[in-house]
Amino acid sequence: MYVKQLSVFIENREGRMEKVTETLAKNNINIVCISLADTSEYGMLRMIVSDPEEGKRVLKEEGFSAMLTDVVGVKLPHYFGALNKLTREMSALGLNIEYMYAFTSGGDNASIIIKSSDNVKALDAVKNAGLSLVVPEEAYSL
Amino acid sequence: MIWNESRECMSRDEMMTMQGKRLAKQVNNVYHNVEFYRKKMQQLGIEPGDITRIEDISKLPYTTKDDLRDNYPFGLLAVPQSQIVRVHASSGTTGKATVVSYTRKDIEVWSECVTRELVMCGLGIDDVIQVAYGYGLFTGGLGLHYGAENLGCTTVPMSTGNTKRLVTMMEDFGATAIACTPSYLLHIGEVIEEMNALDRIKLKVAICGAEPWTETMRLQIEEKLHIHAHDIYGLSEICGPGVAADCIYHKGLHVQEDHYYPEIVSPDTLNPIADGEVGELVFTTLTKEGMPLIRYRTKDLTSIDRTPCECGRTLPRISRFKGRTDDMLIIRGVNVFPSQVEAALLEMGEVTPHYLMIVDRVNNLDTLEVQVEVEERFFSDEVKELENLTKKISAVLQSALQIAVKVKLVEPRSLERSMGKAVRVIDKRKLV
Numbered sequence: 001m002y003v004k005q006l007s008v009f010i011e012n013r014e015g016r017m018e019k020v021t022e023t024l025a026k027n028n029i030n031i032v033c034i035s036l037a038d039t040s041e042y043g044m045l046r047m048i049v050s051d052p053e054e055g056k057r058v059l060k061e062e063g064f065s066a067m068l069t070d071v072v073g074v075k076l077p078h079y080f081g082a083l084n085k086l087t088r089e090m091s092a093l094g095l096n097i098e099y100m101y102a103f104t105s106g107g108d109n110a111s112i113i114i115k116s117s118d119n120v121k122a123l124d125a126v127k128n129a130g131l132s133l134v135v136p137e138e139a140y141s142l
Numbered sequence: 143m144i145w146n147e148s149r150e151c152m153s154r155d156e157m158m159t160m161q162g163k164r165l166a167k168q169v170n171n172v173y174h175n176v177e178f179y180r181k182k183m184q185q186l187g188i189e190p191g192d193i194t195r196i197e198d199i200s201k202l203p204y205t206t207k208d209d210l211r212d213n214y215p216f217g218l219l220a221v222p223q224s225q226i227v228r229v230h231a232s233s234g235t236t237g238k239a240t241v242v243s244y245t246r247k248d249i250e251v252w253s254e255c256v257t258r259e260l261v262m263c264g265l266g267i268d269d270v271i272q273v274a275y276g277y278g279l280f281t282g283g284l285g286l287h288y289g290a291e292n293l294g295c296t297t298v299p300m301s302t303g304n305t306k307r308l309v310t311m312m313e314d315f316g317a318t319a320i321a322c323t324p325s326y327l328l329h330i331g332e333v334i335e336e337m338n339a340l341d342r343i344k345l346k347v348a349i350c351g352a353e354p355w356t357e358t359m360r361l362q363i364e365e366k367l368h369i370h371a372h373d374i375y376g377l378s379e380i381c382g383p384g385v386a387a388d389c390i391y392h393k394g395l396h397v398q399e400d401h402y403y404p405e406i407v408s409p410d411t412l413n414p415i416a417d418g419e420v421g422e423l424v425f426t427t428l429t430k431e432g433m434p435l436i437r438y439r440t441k442d443l444t445s446i447d448r449t450p451c452e453c454g455r456t457l458p459r460i461s462r463f464k465g466r467t468d469d470m471l472i473i474r475g476v477n478v479f480p481s482q483v484e485a486a487l488l489e490m491g492e493v494t495p496h497y498l499m500i501v502d503r504v505n506n507l508d509t510l511e512v513q514v515e516v517e518e519r520f521f522s523d524e525v526k527e528l529e530n531l532t533k534k535i536s537a538v539l540q541s542a543l544q545i546a547v548k549v550k551l552v553e554p555r556s557l558e559r560s561m562g563k564a565v566r567v568i569d570k571r572k573l574v
Contacts, residue, residue: 005523007523009516009521009528009551009553011553011556016553037525039525039528039529041550041551042528042551042552044523044524044525044528046523063553063554063555063556064554065516065518065521065553065554067521067522067523069523098524098526099524115524
C-alpha cells in the first residue's frame with residue numbers, strides 16, 4: 001500500500017552527495033526519483049529506489065544516517081486540476097502535507113509522492129478524489 | 143579486596159605523622175641536591191630544619207610547569223643521572239616537552255600505586271587486561287602495564303591503532319578489563335557494536351583516564367557495554383596514571399597520599415582552600431627520588447574529601463574533575479568548560495557523547511558553535527523535527543553555559559574519533 005522512501009541526512013559539504021550516489025551505484029540500486037530539501041547546515045535527501053531495504057543497509061554501512069519512511073504514491077493524469085482534486089480532499093480530511101515531490105515515467109500519468117500528517121487518512125483522500133495509488137512494486141521497478 | 147591495607151586504611155593521625163617525616167626528609171633532599179629548590183628556599187628564608195610536620199608544607203614554594211620547561215631536560219634531578227632508569231615526556235603543545243625521570247624505586251612506587259588502584263577497581267590475578275593507552279613517551283601505556291603485571295593480571299600491551307584487532311583479541315583472549323581514554327572506549331564500543339561482538343566479549347571493567355569526562359558519560363559507558371567503568375587520574379610530572387582512582391562506590395578518586403601529598407589552593411591567591419571547596423590541585427611527591435617536586439601546581443580543578451569511604455579506605459578522595467584551568471575557555475567573558483557541554487548534551491540523551499566546540503571571533507564578538515552527532519534513533523526525515531532538535535539542544539546548552547550557542551547537527555561518526563586524548567575544542571580566535 002505505502003511506498004518505502006529512503007531518506008538520508010547529508011551535511012552541507014563537498015562530496016557527500018557523490019558518496020551517496022556512488023554507494024547506491026556500486027550496489028546496483030536504481031534511483032527512481034529524488035528530492036533534496038536544503039537548509040543552511042544540511043540537506044535531507046529523499047528517494048524512491050529499486051530496493052529500499054538494501055539501500056538503507058549499504059548507506060548505513062558507509063556511516064550515513066538513513067531511514068525508511070512510509071509515503072503515499074498517487075498517479076495523476078496529465079490534465080489540469082488533477083492535483084487540486086487531491087489536495088481538496090486532503091484538506092477536507094484535515095490533513096497537513098509535510099512534503100511532496102513529483103516524478104514521471106514519461107507515459108500518460110505523472111505521479112506524486114506525499115508525506116502527510118496522517119498516512120491512513122491520506123489513502124481515503126486518494127480514494128475520495130477518484131485517483132489510484134502507485135503500488136510499491138510498481139514504484140520500485142520504474 | 144585491598145592491596146596494601148596498612149597504607150590504604152591507615153588512620154589519619156598515623157598518616158599525617160608519616161607524611162610529616164617523609165616531607166622533612168624530602169625537603170632536606172631537594173635542598174641539598176637540587177639547585178632550583180635550594181635557591182627558591184633561600185629566597186624565602188626557609189631552611190630544611192623549618193619543616194618537621196606535614197602542616198609546615200604551606201611554608202614551601204610552589205613549582206609550575208614553566209619551572210619544568212626552564213630546567214629541561216634534567217635540571218631538576220636529585221640523583222646522578224646514572225641512577226635514572228626511565229624517562230617519560232608529555233607532549234608540549236606550547237614549546238618544549240615536559241620531561242620526567244624515574245629511578246628504579248620510582249618505577250616500583252608508581253607500579254604499586256597503579257596496582258592498588260586496579261585492585262580497587264576489582265581486578266585480580268585471574269583478569270586479562272588490554273592496555274590500550276599509547277605506549278611510548280606518554281606515561282599511560284607503560285604505567286598501566288607495570289601496575290597490571292605487578293598485580294599479576296595477564297597483561298596485553300595493545301597500545302592504540304587497530305581497533306578491530308583490539309576487539310577481536312578482546313573476544314579471543316577473553317579480556318575482562320581494558321585501560322584507555324574514555325573517548326577511545328566510546329569508539330571501541332562503536333566497533334564492538336559494528337562487529338556485533340557484545341554478546342561474545344567478557345569485558346567487565348574499564349579503567350579510563352588521561353582526559354576529563356563526566357559522571358553521565360561514565361554511566362552511559364557502563365550501560366552500553368555492561369561493565370563497570372572507573373576513573374583513574376595522574377599526570378606525568380607526579381608519576382603518570384596512578385596518582386588517584388575511584389573505588390566501586392564512585393564517590394571521588396582515592397589519592398595515594400602516602401606518596402603524593404595533595405593540597406587544594408585558590409588558583410588566584412594560592413591560599414589553601416577548605417575541604418569540599420573547589421580549587422587547584424597541588425601535589426608534593428613525598429618519596430620520589432629521581433625528580434622530586436614540591437607543591438607542583440597541576441592546574442586541575444577539584445575539591446577534596448578526607449572522610450572515610452564505604453570501601454574501608456581512609457585515603458582522601460578528590461572529586462571528579464571540573465576541568466583544567468588550562469581547558470577553561472573565556473567566551474564573551476563567561477568561563478566555559480568543555481565538561482559542562484558534555485554533561486548538558488548527555489543529559490538530553492538525543493545526541494552521542496561526541497561533540498566539537500568551535501570558538502571564533504566574528505566582528506569582535508566571540509561565537510561558540512557546538513557540533514553534535516545525531517543519535518540514530520532520534521534521526522527524522524522531516525526537516526521540521528531536526529530543526530526542533532537543534533533548537534532544543536541550543537536551549538539546553540544556553541541555559542547550562544549562559545551564553546548563546548549555535549548548534550550544528552552533523553552526520554553520525556563524522557567527528558574525529560581519537561585513540562588518545564580527544565580534541566573537543568577548536569579555538570579560532572586570533573587575539574591581537
